[in-house]
Amino acid sequence: MSTTEERPIGFGRLKRKEDARFIRGQGRYVDDVQLPGMLHGAVLRSPYAHARIVSIDVSAAQQHPKVHAVLTGRDLDGLGLAWMPTLSMDTQAVLATDKVRFQGQEVAFVIADDRYAARDALELIDVDYEPLPVVVNARRALDADAPVIRDDLEGKADNRIFDWEAGDRAATDAVFARADVVVSEEMLYPRVHPAPMETCGAVADYDAVEGSLTLWSTTQAPHAHRTLFALVARLPEQKIRVIAPDIGGGFGNKVGIYPGYVCAVVGSIVTGRPVKWMEDRSENLMATSFARDYVMRGSIAATRDGRILAVRVDVIADHGAFNATAQPTKYPAGFFHVFTGSYELEAAHCAVTGVYTNKAPGGVAYACSFRVTEAVYLVERMVDLLARELDADPAQLRLANLIRPDRFPYEAKTGWVYDSGDYETALRKALEMAGYEQLRAEQAERRERGELMGIGLGFFTEAVGAGPRKHMDILGLGMADAAELRVHPTGKAQLGISVQTQGQGHETTFAQIVAQELGIPPEDVEVVHGDTDRTPFGLGTYGSRSTPVSGAAAAVVARKVRDKARVVASAMLEVSADDLEWERGRWFVRGDPDQGATIQEIAMAAHGTVELPKGVEAGLDSETVYDPPNLTFPFGAYLCVVDVDPGTGKVTVRRFVAVDDCGTRINPIIIEGQVHGGLADGVGMALMELIAFDEDGNCLGGSLMDYLIPTALEVPDWETGFTVTPSPHHPIGAKGIGESATVGSPPAIVNAVVDALRPYGVRHVDMPCTPSRVWEAMQGRGAPPQ
Missing domain, CATH: 3.30.365.10 (Aldehyde oxidase/xanthine dehydrogenase, molybdopterin binding domain)
Structure with a gap:
């Protein structure tokens, strides 16, 4: 049964930790990233919704004194990067090679000294388009005479992607046949856009000596992006680091990989210098996910x-x-x-x-x-x-x-x-x-x-x-999330999570979860996110996954640490672990509450000289992967x-x-x-x-x-x-x-x-x-x- 009583966990109505930097204008976003020698990229987009590309002449743009490179679909095709997988196991052109299929589709990528020169050089690219019939009505797209949009797919003769059903058609028809009243209506849920305050962008820095890539990106799923870049760019995954700093809103808009991200990576590989790409508002509304x-x-x-x-x-x-x-x-x-x-x-x-x-x-x-x-x-x-x-x-x-x-x-x-x-x-x-x-x-x-x-x-x-991962995946990656928790000798804790915040307050609520489970102040818990080198693997934030999945992982890993603390406390107090009871923040001897040890004392002992039971390693930390049932x-x-x-x-x-x-x-x-x-x-x-x-x-x-x-x-x-x-x-x-x-x-x-x-x-x-x-x-x- 439900209740209307407010009994929040983890110290309840705390002000958000992250707000201290945000209200002072000290947040760090992708566009704030400045690297030595960094270049800037801009995307040439198609003015047509459907047209065949006859030719692309980039020679004038290449002659621009501030331009370092101009990429086209043909260039990427030579690198095996013209097409990339989507999150639905489809393929999407990075830069169009055969034809454009929507207004705003990416056609070329200019890399220049600054963003203004890059955008100016876009005007110098000459593309010869052959317009094709357009279909923007979904019902019309199913007609036999509708123009085929994905003629790049072998054997594709229509615009149908899938047919999917749920429920029991026969049983439903039978119930409708005997119903007293049947009401029907056709309705549209129109195309809308998340329109986050921060548009999409990336800064790519490829190190040719190390063969490594660091990518700052406006992503809601850093680990999934790292895997996708490994697949697309054929770089070793362990050589890729994806960093999602503060994200100015996502709402799903920053789940997928956009061609601009890939072009920034290729641009860095080609020029040997960091490359930044940030879209403007019109690009975001016209060409990113609806x-x-x-x-x-x-x-x-x-x-x-x-x-x-x-x-x-x-x-x-x-x-x-x-x-x-x-x-x-x-x-x-x-x-x-x-x-x-x-x-x-x-x-x-x-x-x-x-x-x-x-x-x-x-x-x-x-x-x-x-x-x-x-x-x-x-x-x-x-x-x-x-x-x-x-x-x-x-x-x-x-x-x-x-x-x-x-x-x-x-x-x-x-x-x-x-x-x-x-x-x-x-x-x-x-x-x-x-x-x-x-x-x-x-x-x-x-x-x-x-x-x-x-x-x-x-x-x-x-x-x-x-989740659970046995039923749900994206690109074969199961929808589970991990958490890593370490309690330092002084009793301060660090929690690494695999979901990425875009304003939801993860740094506060996840600290509260750990504080609830360990009985330490929330301010003593640092929550780390948005960096694949510092956090465990997981599928990221979308579909309201944070608390149901990663929040569960945080609770489970905190309980693992608490259980290990019980073993350490038993060694400290020279009693059996079975004789210890828990109260918020400490283990104590059953029947003798004065004999006990706080989490802070246990953490110091776990890193100290206390002789631990056989098989128990020093330190007070743990990790878990939560697969929701x-x-x-x-x-x-x-x-x-x-x-x-x-x-x-x-x-x-x-x-x-x-x-x-x-x-x-x-x-x-x-x-x-x-x-x-x-x-x-x-x-x-x-x-x-x-x-x-x-x-x-x-x-x-x-x-x-x-x-x-x-x-x-x-x-x-x-x-x-x-x-x-x-x-x-x-x-x-x-x-x-x-x-x-x-x-x-x-x-x-x-x-x-x-x-x-x-x-x-x-x-x-x-x-x-x-x-x-x-x-x-x-x-x-x-x-x-x-």
């Missing part, structure tokens, strides 16, 4: 009295010109399995088809766990449509169908096992915090006055902490209140109540910060964010003037609450929180918008619910309220 872009048709079956029976989904997933999605190999559509939502069903089935289009590749785990965001949005919109069909209250319909606490662990109809949950408590708390009944009464009064007020609900179950399943209940201007269609989010359950809470301050950021993300996606294209494949969202993101002016004061339902299989019961708010907020907001427009007969509005889109929906459906 998210979403799912065309979904959902159907929901129910009885007349409101019992949900089954869900059926058909999806077309637009993966762009190369399939570079960061998804586990076995699950090309990610964790879309959770399209069943948080409800008890008799049957469910989904079919997902992935397609190539002339758009930038990707499909990152953008602040969601591998397509969970799209799945939750779909099912929560369908539940609201069902409530409308039945003329039922959306809250009561959800309460009647949520999975009951006594059903956990709950096996969904797609085979996933939800670890724990108390869904009704979370939803009732959200309704109570919002004053739901009073809001409905207020809405009725406002409608009588012609005012458009909407109330939207969203309930979500997320699947995070990718299952995903963790955080959940939450969200309620949004909007006002819509009937004259302009402008949507204002007046209130937002968010109740989250992330299992055991570590640092509530950081949790609240994560939720606030995710909720702002949701407002952006629901109301304004869109990477759009014209029919020629020109990107229409290539700047922050065109790709709108929310500011403090567009968001309300968030009202947050929580319940605590620990995960039964996680060492400390934690489930993860980093992406929950981004998953749960868009459906709540869109449900509120559609609810506000009910007097106009509006049934659905696709995101983003911009003023023009809302206004058009109002004009085409019914008469305005009197």
Whole structure:
């Protein structure tokens, strides 16, 4: 059962350690890296979305007095580096050789004395393009006469990437056939972009004498990048060091390897000097990994009295010109399995088809766990449509169908096992915090006055902490994470982790985990991350893996150190280890509490002259690799209140109540910060964010003037609450929180918008619910309220 009591671990509400340097402007980012003799690179990008490359003339650029080298796809082809593997086992051109397949694709790389000269020299490169037909509509890409984008793939005659199914089609069809009510709707989760404050970049320094490479990179997965560079550049992996310094936001955008990284490495090899490449904002928005872009048709079956029976989904997933999605190999559509939502069903089935289009590749785990965001949005919109069909209250319909606490662990109809949950408590708390009944009464009064007020609900179950490794991998690398812990003779500790922070507060929360387990102050624990020479191997940060996987590793390795400390203490106190008991920070003799030793005393003894039992090595350290037995399943209940201007269609989010359950809470301050950021993300996606294209494949969202993101002016004061339902299989019961708010907020907001427009007969509005889109929906459906 859940609780609403706040009992955080590891000293609770600590201010973040990392903020001391950030608020003073002393963070160190990739663009801050300055090396002796460093050169700068710039990428020439295609103006066409689809065109054959007839010729490339770089002679004028090579004559530029500040240019040291110009790389083309032909140059890389001679080095065997023209194509690189993607995270989805596809291939992607580093620099285009045969043709370009999306606007902004990399065509050439200039290396010069400074970034300005490098960019100036791009204008001197003459490329002769032969334009080809363009397809940017995913459904159109499946037509028999659509231009084939990946004609480089042997035997490829269409744009289909994969066909994937989950659930039982026959059982689902049977349930739909006998259902009293069936509701269907097609909806789009549009292409959006993480838009981190820091764009992507790298500094490569190849040492020809040592045959070694040091790479500073904006990466969320340093160890995975090291392995990929070893495969791509054919350098010995032990000779590669990847350093991810402070990262100015990632949100999935910095999971994959971009051609600019590879070009910087090749540039350093070719010139014999360090090479830096940093993209600008337009490059980041146009050519780095996007998210979403799912065309979904959902159907929901129910009885007349409101019992949900089954869900059926058909999806077309637009993966762009190369399939570079960061998804586990076995699950090309990610964790879309959770399209069943948080409800008890008799049957469910989904079919997902992935397609190539002339758009930038990707499909990152953008602040969601591998397509969970799209799945939750779909099912929560369908539940609201069902409530409308039945003329039922959306809250009561959800309460009647949520999975009951006594059903956990709950096996969904797609085979996933939800670890724990108390869904009704979370939803009732959200309704109570919002004053739901009073809001409905207020809405009725406002409608009588012609005012458009909407109330939207969203309930979500997320699947995070990718693992276990026997089921999940990327490029054959199992999704496990390691931790190394060393307690120095003076009792100070150093924890090495394999995940990479981009603002989540790892240096604070991971120190709190170790402090909880060893009973030492969090300030005595240094957390090391982002350097493959100083940290153990792991798959990195995305899909909210940090606390569910690496946080578990930190707890396990701390317990190993604590167990070793018990053996050392037994030698110090000359008693059997079995006779020792633990209290925070010390082992003591059972029945004689005064006879004991603190962790600090034990650490000194472990490095000193105490005679240790046979087989026990000196020192107080340990390491572990944590292979999670299952995903963790955080959940939450969200309620949004909007006002819509009937004259302009402008949507204002007046209130937002968010109740989250992330299992055991570590640092509530950081949790609240994560939720606030995710909720702002949701407002952006629901109301304004869109990477759009014209029919020629020109990107229409290539700047922050065109790709709108929310500011403090567009968001309300968030009202947050929580319940605590620990995960039964996680060492400390934690489930993860980093992406929950981004998953749960868009459906709540869109449900509120559609609810506000009910007097106009509006049934659905696709995101983003911009003023023009809302206004058009109002004009085409019914008469305005009197």
